[in-house]
Amino acid sequence: MSNRLFQGLVHQMRDSIDATIGVVDETATIIACSDLSRVGTTNEFVSLDLSDSHDIFIRDGFTYKPFGSRVKPDYAVFVEGVDDAAAKYASILAIALSNIKQYYDEKYDRNNFIKNVILDNVLPGDIVIKARELHFNAEISRAVFLIRIISANDISAYDVIQNLFPDKNKDFVFNITETDIVLVKELKSTVDSKDLEKLARSIAATLSSEFYTRVKVGIGTAVVVDKDLEKIACFFYDTVSSEFYTRVNVGIGTAVVGVKDLARSFKEAQMALEVGKVFDTDKVIVSYDNLGIARLIYHLPTTLCETFLHEVFKVGSIESLDHETLFTIQKFFENNLNVSETSRKLFVHRNTLVYRLEKIKKLTGLDLREFDHAIIFKIALMVKKYLSANPVKF
Template identity: 65%
Template sequence: MSNRLFQGVIHQMKDAVDRAIGVIDDTSVVIACSELGRIGEVIDSVTTETLSASTPFVINGQTFKSFGTGSSSEYAVFIEGSDDIAQRYAQLLAVSLSSIKQYYDEKYDRANFIKNVILDNILPGDIYLKARELRFNSEVTRVCMLIKVTSKTDISAYDVVQNFFPDKSKDFVISINETDIALVKEIRTGIDSKDLEKLASSIVDTLSSEFYTHCTVGIGTVVTGIKDLARSFKEAQVALEVGKVFDTERSIISYDNLGIARLIYQLPTTLCEMFLKEVFKKSSIESLDQETLFTIQKFFENSLNVSETSRKLFVHRNTLVYRLEKIKKLTGLDLREFEDAIVFKVALMVKKYLSANPAKY
C-alpha cells in the first residue's frame, strides 16, 4: 500500500523536479521512482548502516535521505545529483513523504483504529462507519488483554508479543505507553477463561524465561462486537489494579475471577471507611498485631477449622482458641461463626483496598 502511495506522490512531483527521484525500502529495493523502469531495482551500495544515518548521504552520484515512523528508518528518498540543490530536494521529499505516510496510516491503519476504539478516542457513531471503510469484521468474538511490563530490560516486550501473534488481520498488538501493551485477540466462540489464562501464561513464561522480562497480564471479558472492545480493555485494566491490591503473587488476573474484590474496588472510599467504623466499633483494625493477623489469615485459609489451623501454626489447639477469644474481645466478632468470619474477611479486604489507593477506571 505504501508503494502505491509513494509512487503517486513521486509521479506528481516528477515534472516539478528536473531530476530522477525515487524511494527505496529497508532492503534497498526501489519501490517508487519517476523512471518506472527502475522500480524493483536493488541499490546494493545502500546498506542498513547507511540507511540509519540521520543526515543526507551521497552514494554513486545520488543523494539519499532516510525517513520512517518513530525512530526507525524504514525508507529513503533518492535524487540524482550530489549538489546542495539535491540535498535540499531530498530533505523536502523525505519530510513530505513521512508526513503523508503518517496521515495515511492514521486514517487507514487497522491497528490505529483498534487503539482509538479501546481508548475511547472515537465517537460510538463513527465506529461502524470506520470499520466498514477499513473492511473490518465487526461482529467476531474478541478479548482484550493488558500486558504490564514490571521490569526494565533492553528487550522490547512489544516486539516479542508482536512476533507471538503474526496474524495482523485478526490479532492486534498495541503499545499504550512505556510499560503497557494491549492485545486484542480474535477467538473462537465458546472458548473458556482457562484457555485465555493458558494463552496469557505462555506470554508471561516466554518473556520471563527467554528475555528475562517480568510482566503481569490482565484479561477482560470476551465480547462480540467492536464497540464493546473498550469495555473489555477497561476490565483488563481493572483486573490489573485489583490484582495489585488483593492478589500480589499472581501474574495473570482475569476480570471474571475477581469475585468480591471487584465489588470492593467499585465502592466509594467514603462508604468503605464508614463500613470499617461500623465493623470495628470497639477498637480499630490497627489494634491487631502482626501475629494476630497472621493467625486470622491461616484460620481463613483452613476453612475456619480450629484443629487444622493449630496444626499448621504448630500451636496447641487451646492456644488458638485463646487467640480467637482475644480477637472476639477486641473486635466483637467471633471468627468461628460463619457470618462474623465473612464480615471480618471483607473488612480486611476493604482495609487493604484503602491502604493501596488504586487507580480507578
C-alpha cells in the same frame, strides 16, 4: 498499501528533484524508488543505522532521513547526494511521506481503527459505519490483551508480540503507552478460562525468554483460542528458564462479540490488573468475572469505605494487630475457619490458636470462629487494603 502510497509520491517528485530518491523500510529494503530497478534490494548496513534514531545519516553516497510513529523508525527516505541540498530534500520528503502515511492510517488502516475503538476515540454511531467502510467483520469473537512491561532491555516487546501474531487481517497489535501494548486477537467459537490463561502465559513467557524481562499481562475479553495457539502457549510456557524471575499478572475481561464492546473489555482488563494488584498480589491470573467482593469494593466511594471501617473496628484496634496475628487470620480464612486444620498448617498447638483468636476478639469485638463475624472481618480487611493502595479508577 504503504508501498503504493510511497511509490506514488516518489513518482510525482522525481521530476522535481534531480537525483535518485526513494524509501526503505525498517529492514533497509527499498520499497519505493524513482529508479524502479532498485525496488526490492536491501542494504544491511543501512538497517543498523535505522535502529539508532530519527536523525539524518549518510551511507554510500546517499542521505537518509528516518521517520515513523514508533521509537524505532518504521521507514527512511533516501536522496542521492551528501550535500545540504540532499539533506533538505530528505527532510521535506520525510515530512510529506509521514503525513500521507498518517492520513492513510487514520482513514483506512484497520489497526488504527481498532485502537481508536479501544480508547473510546470513535463515536458509537460511527463504529458500525467505519467497520462497514473497512470491510471489517464486526460480529466475530475477539480477545483484548493488555500487556504491561515492567522492565526490559533494548529488544522491542512490540516486535516480539507482532511476530507471535503475524496475521494483520485478524490480529491487531499497538502501543498505547511506553509500557502498555494491546493485542486484539480474533478467536473461534469455543473456549474456557484455562485456554485464556494458557494464551496469556505464552505471551508473558515468550517475552521473558526473549529478553528476560518482568511483565504484567492484562487480558481483556476473550472467547476462543485456536488449538495450534494452545500448543504454542504450552510450549513457550514450559520452555521458560527457571533461572529468570518473571512476574506476570493476567486480567481477563468479559466475553464480547463485535467491535462496540471492545472498549469495555479493555477497561475491564485494566481494572483486573489494578484490582489484582490491590487484593491478590500473589495471584498470576486475575479474572474480571471472578473478582467477586474485590470488584464490589473497588466500585465503592472511599468515604463509604472509611465509614464502614469505623463502624466495624474499634478505634486503633485494627492497627494493634501485629504481623503474626494478621498471618494467623489469613491462614484461618484459607482453611475455611477450621481450627484444627489451621493449627496444623501453622505448626502450633490447637490451644495456641484458640488463644490468638480470643485475643483478636478482645481487640476488635469480632469472633472469627463465627461465620457472620468472619465475613465482616474479611471484608473489612479488604476495604482497609483498598484504601491503603489508593488504586486508579477506570
